[in-house]
Amino acid sequence: MREVAIVAFAQSDHRPDTSDVSEVEMLMPVLRRVLDDVGLTAGEIGFTCSGSSDYLAGRAFSFTMALDGVGAWPPISESHVEMDGAWALHEAWTKLLTGEADTALVYSYGKSSPGDLREVLTRQLDPYYLAPLWPDSVSLAALQAQALIDAGETDERALAGVAHRSRTAAEANPHAQLSGSAAPGPLLDTPYLVRPLRRHDCPPIGDGAAAVVLAAGDTARGLCPRPAWIRGIDHRVEPHALGVRELTRSPSTRLAAERAGAFDAPVDTAELHAPFTSQEVLLRRELRLGADVRVNPSGGALAANPMMAAGLIRLGEAAAAIHRGGSDRALAHATSGPCLQQNLVAVLEGEPS
Amino acid sequence: MTPAPSSSEALRAPLVVEFPFTRSLGPVQSDFLTGLRERTVLGVRTTDGRVLVPPVEYDPVTAAELRDLVEVAPTGTVTTWAWNPSPSRGQPLDTPFAWVLVRLDGADTALLHALDAPGPEAVRTGMRVRIRWAERRTGAITDIACFTPDGDAAAPAAGPAPHSGEFTEPVRGIVAPARLDYTYAPGRAQTRFLAALAGRRTVGERCPSCRKVYVPPRGACPTCGVATAEQVEVGPHGTVTTFCIVNIKAKNLDIEVPYVYAHIALDGAGLALHGRIAGIPYDQVRMGLRVTPVWTEDGRYPDHYRPTGEPDADYDTYKELL
Ligand SMILES: [Zn+2]
Numbered sequence: 001m002r003e004v005a006i007v008a009f010a011q012s013d014h015r016p017d018t019s020d021v022s023e024v025e026m027l028m029p030v031l032r033r034v035l036d037d038v039g040l041t042a043g044e045i046g047f048t049c050s051g052s053s054d055y056l057a058g059r060a061f062s063f064t065m066a067l068d069g070v071g072a073w074p075p076i077s078e079s080h081v082e083m084d085g086a087w088a089l090h091e092a093w094t095k096l097l098t099g100e101a102d103t104a105l106v107y108s109y110g111k112s113s114p115g116d117l118r119e120v121l122t123r124q125l126d127p128y129y130l131a132p133l134w135p136d137s138v139s140l141a142a143l144q145a146q147a148l149i150d151a152g153e154t155d156e157r158a159l160a161g162v163a164h165r166s167r168t169a170a171e172a173n174p175h176a177q178l179s180g181s182a183a184p185g186p187l188l189d190t191p192y193l194v195r196p197l198r199r200h201d202c203p204p205i206g207d208g209a210a211a212v213v214l215a216a217g218d219t220a221r222g223l224c225p226r227p228a229w230i231r232g233i234d235h236r237v238e239p240h241a242l243g244v245r246e247l248t249r250s251p252s253t254r255l256a257a258e259r260a261g262a263f264d265a266p267v268d269t270a271e272l273h274a275p276f277t278s279q280e281v282l283l284r285r286e287l288r289l290g291a292d293v294r295v296n297p298s299g300g301a302l303a304a305n306p307m308m309a310a311g312l313i314r315l316g317e318a319a320a321a322i323h324r325g326g327s328d329r330a331l332a333h334a335t336s337g338p339c340l341q342q343n344l345v346a347v348l349e350g351e352p353s
Numbered sequence: 354m355t356p357a358p359s360s361s362e363a364l365r366a367p368l369v370v371e372f373p374f375t376r377s378l379g380p381v382q383s384d385f386l387t388g389l390r391e392r393t394v395l396g397v398r399t400t401d402g403r404v405l406v407p408p409v410e411y412d413p414v415t416a417a418e419l420r421d422l423v424e425v426a427p428t429g430t431v432t433t434w435a436w437n438p439s440p441s442r443g444q445p446l447d448t449p450f451a452w453v454l455v456r457l458d459g460a461d462t463a464l465l466h467a468l469d470a471p472g473p474e475a476v477r478t479g480m481r482v483r484i485r486w487a488e489r490r491t492g493a494i495t496d497i498a499c500f501t502p503d504g505d506a507a508a509p510a511a512g513p514a515p516h517s518g519e520f521t522e523p524v525r526g527i528v529a530p531a532r533l534d535y536t537y538a539p540g541r542a543q544t545r546f547l548a549a550l551a552g553r554r555t556v557g558e559r560c561p562s563c564r565k566v567y568v569p570p571r572g573a574c575p576t577c578g579v580a581t582a583e584q585v586e587v588g589p590h591g592t593v594t595t596f597c598i599v600n601i602k603a604k605n606l607d608i609e610v611p612y613v614y615a616h617i618a619l620d621g622a623g624l625a626l627h628g629r630i631a632g633i634p635y636d637q638v639r640m641g642l643r644v645t646p647v648w649t650e651d652g653r654y655p656d657h658y659r660p661t662g663e664p665d666a667d668y669d670t671y672k673e674l675l
Contacts (some may be wrong), residue, residue, distance in 0.1 A: 020363045022540025025572045028580050042578035058370045058535035068571055071578025114368070114535040119441060123531060127374060128382055129407045129494050130465060132529055134443035139452045142435030143465075150433065150478045194452075195436035195473050239413040243454050243463030244405065247433065 004096045005220040005227030006348065007213050009316030009323075010034035014177040014208035014304035017113040023052075023062065027109050027209045028069045034211040035105070038223040042071040045213075046101025048078045049092040051085035051108035052308050055120050070105065077101065084108060085210060085312030086235075086273075086334030086344050092214050093230060102219045109209035110307035117205050117307070124337060126240060138202055140242070140338040142194040145278035147247040149196055154281045156196055160184035162277040163200040163302060170299025177304040178204040203275040208306030210313045228319035228330075228348040232260035235334075235344035247339055253286040256345040262287060262331055267347070269294045269321050269330040271314035275301040279340055283333060287345070297321070311335065315346055322350040364544045368537040374529045379410040383525055384422055384518035389496035392486050395516055396425050396460050404513055406460035407494070423513035425459035427484040428503055432456050432463045436473040442532075445499050451476045455500055459513035467499040481506050492524030542572035545584060550654055555646075557622055559583040565623035588619035591658070592666040593642040594675050595625075598635055613638045617658055618674040625674050632659030641665035 010033040018026050035041065042048075048070050052063045063080050072078055077100075081088045085108025092104035112120075118136035125131045148154050161184045170179035181187070187200050213223070220227040236252035236259075238245050257263065270293050274280035280295070289295060296302075298317040301310045311334025321327035327350070334344040378386065381397050385408050388395040397408035398421040406425055411418060434453045440446055445467035453476075454463035469485065470476050483503040490496040539547070542558055546569045549556035557568035558581035565574065566585050574581055596615035602608075613635050616625035630638050632647070643663040646655030 019365055019536070019538035020541065022538075022543065022572055025540045025542070025580070028573055028578075031578070055533070058368055058533060058537070065571060068573035068575040069578055071574070071576055073575040114537060115533055116441075120533055122443075123533070127376055127529055128378070128386075128527065131531075132443075132494050132527075133445055133466065134441065135452060135465060136441065136444075139435050139437055143433045143452055143454060146435055146478065147433040192436065192438070192473075194438070197435075241405075241407070241409065241413070241462065242465055243407070243432075243456075244413050247454075 002097050002099065002216050003220070003229055004093050004214055004216050005224070005229045006315065006319035007215045007220050007224035007227050008034045008037040009210070009212045009320045010037065011175050011210040011309070011313055011316060012208045013175050014206050014306050016177065016204065016206045018111060018207040019113060022065070023057065023109060023111060024066045024069045026111070026207065027066055027107065030209045030211050031069055031105070031107060034213055038213050040103065040213070040223070042105070045103050045105045046077065047092055047095045047104040048072070048076055049080070049088040049095070049104060049106050051081045051083050051088040051312065052110060053082055055123055056110050056112060056115065056307055058115055066109065084308050084310065084334055084336050086315055087336070089212065089214070089312060089315055090233060090235060090344065093233060096214055096216045102216050104214040105211065106214060106312065107209065107211035108309045108312050110309055111207040112205050112307050113207050130242070137338065138194045138197060141202070141276040141278065142197045143242075144247045144339040145196050145201070145276065148278050148281060151248045153248055153285070154278060156188060157184055158281065159201050159277040160187040162280050163187060166296055166299050166302040169297055170303035173298050173303060175304060176299050177206045179299060179303060197276065197278070201277040203301045203305035206304065206306055208304060208309050210309040210316055212312065212316050212319065224323065226323055226325065226350050228322040228350060231347045231349050232262070233344070233346040234259035235342065237342040238340070240341070242339060245339070248282065250282055250286045250340050250343060253283060253333070253340065253343040253345065256343050257287050260345045260347050262345055262347050265329060267293060267329045267331040269297065269318060269327040271298065271300065271318040271330065271332045272296055273301055273311045273314045273334045275305050275310070277302065279335075282340065287331065287333065311344065318348050322348055325350070328352075362544065363538055363541065364547055365536050365538045368535040369532065370535065371530070371532040374531060375526060376529060377526045378524065381408045381410045381419060381422070383523050384520070386492040386494070386527065387520045387524045389494070390490045390492040390524065391520055392427070394425050394427055394457060394484070395422050395518060396513060397422055403461040404459060405462045406457050407464050422516045422518040423459065424516040425457045425513045426509050427457070428506065428508065429455040429457035429460070429482060430508070431468070431476070431478055431480045431482055433478055434468065434476050436476065445495065450499065453482065453500060455482055458508040466497055469499045469501050475502065493527055540572055542570040542581065546570055549586075553648055554586055555588045555619055556584050557587050559585050566621060567624060568619060568622040568626055585621060587621040588646070590643060590645045590661055590663070591617045591619035591622070592671050593630065593638065593640060593644060594618050594671050595640060596630065596638055611635045615658070617644060618671050623674070628655060629657040630659070631657040639665065641668065641671070
């Protein structure tokens, strides 16, 4: 099988409101940086794959406007997923494995600011039994958090600890939308948003974009001093009915991790896409992450959660840690849907220097 | 080159996306939703004997087709909950309530709905609840108005009873209205374009790489993948590159048919925009016709384009813009 690596990663500064720029205007500087990093032009890329959602913009085929930013005319080899960019990366990885391309540009972006995100996300739910009730995204996460508390897996103080650790780590992340945190004790004095979740348990709502470049074999070695080789990547989904699922478990994450080879050797770093504090508790257990693993040194989705990009950013952050020699074997996780509905796990490695 | 407006000048406008989704139901969904209309809750039995409520058409584990219906109780147990202090549009209750997953008596899975309770201290996992039916029921999940606390009532001893799923006038589909409110912001390039248009000037943007002038500009050159920033006023005259004759009267449009809709390359523009041609009989419009915009008094964009009287443009001057 061909070896494929992430050779470059760039992201925007994530902001609560970017109404001064269009989607393509927000995206273009990120594309420019990621391509400059490997010294390629858009025209030299073998395959381009993007992730975004029309429901965020409120306009059909909104991704076609963003395509202007990659120079898609005359037509290039290109694809789009109406999902987080992590799944676009999976498609691009598959494309490189076929040998049809040696390089791929993967990007994704989301502007939550034009709409009411908690309301918009209800439209991804089962249209017969759930969507007519308009259950918002924070409330669904709160149901899962309460189930974890009832099961004795965590408590509100531990969740505040996750928030505090993540946002403190984000102080070193110049792209973070939210960084710095009060200590867990004072956090517990704040009111509930949707009990048992408080505001600090929830991700910031904002706009942002991210991009990575993938390359195969010697092309990757030529573009990057220390490529982040994708040793395994897999994604799995839970039954779509919330009431069928055991909300305190994530069998799909466990299975994806097994298939990606996450348990074959210990990882030193993990970037988890856990928009809510309670979800990190669950993911740590399913991914068997010990206390010695650096979890979300970027601050994770609690520091910046641009829809459709936050999962790709986990892969990008894990790869960037390998590029700069800060990690030798890292796990990256991305999620989509309510209560960790769908999960992707990738294992990245750098070669010994 | 005009200076770019600062971000505070960026345009924004309300955008409402609203449509009714008409969805057909599978046989199991049809029986379940018709049952709700009749105050009967049906579940479906899976291959391994579990009872799913709400029921699905296919087994979540084996993917086998499921048709074995049973009736479960209108009472159940809360398996998890979340207190929603500020209900939003469309949610089951407009006063603070608890979202709950409820395992109805006789079911092995839980159903999401709202619980009408005085406050979070009145809610706990494991509490007993009962369905409150909506007064007007149509065969939808909202036929359950919500759940209410059911005190210390014990679960019924009897298990789920087989049910034929047969009702008179079964529900075969649902109409699910959806409305989302947005604030649309077109970004820098389109804001500059619209601001110039308000002064009856058409301003495109030039690609720094291939020099093509985009009208209207979208902020990037789709060929080079770079940002456009240099503003270039184009027109006002232009050339019809191609056209069609419209014979169907559009709803809410006060224009007599037939009329001509054309692609128009404004002088200096690198691609054609489109507009209506008037001031000339429809059957005399032709490729190469020279036109200029006509503005109505309060129009924010040209109402239509009329012939200038200049000689027709040579085909070679606009063939790249077709
Ligand atoms: Zn160009």
